[in-house]
Amino acid sequence: MVAINDIVYLLIKTLFLETVLAIFAVSPWLYYCIFIILWTNEILEPLLVFSFSVERLIAISRPLQVRCMRL
Numbered sequence: 001m002v003a004i005n006d007i008v009y010l011l012i013k014t015l016f017l018e019t020v021l022a023i024f025a026v027s028p029w030l031y032y033c034i035f036i037i038l039w040t041n042e043i044l045e046p047l048l049v050f051s052f053s054v055e056r057l058i059a060i061s062r063p064l065q066v067r068c069m070r071l
Contacts (some may be wrong), residue, residue, distance in 0.1 A: 016038055035040050
């Protein structure tokens with residue numbers, strides 16, 4: 001998931017830097033769509049890394065605790 005997020009971020013960032021004026025001149029709504037995707041990826045990556053780290057911390061600190069369920 002993090003790798004997909006990185007690839008999307010790099011592609012959008014490259015597209016954003018290379019064609020920012022051309023896209024804005026042609027259609028402002030496309031500029032804002034690309035901008036929103038870029039910022040979403042910038043916010044999502046640290047949250048994904050944090051969630052994987054917390055999941056690993058829980059798995060290491062409580063490895064075999066299983067909740068008993070009644071059938």
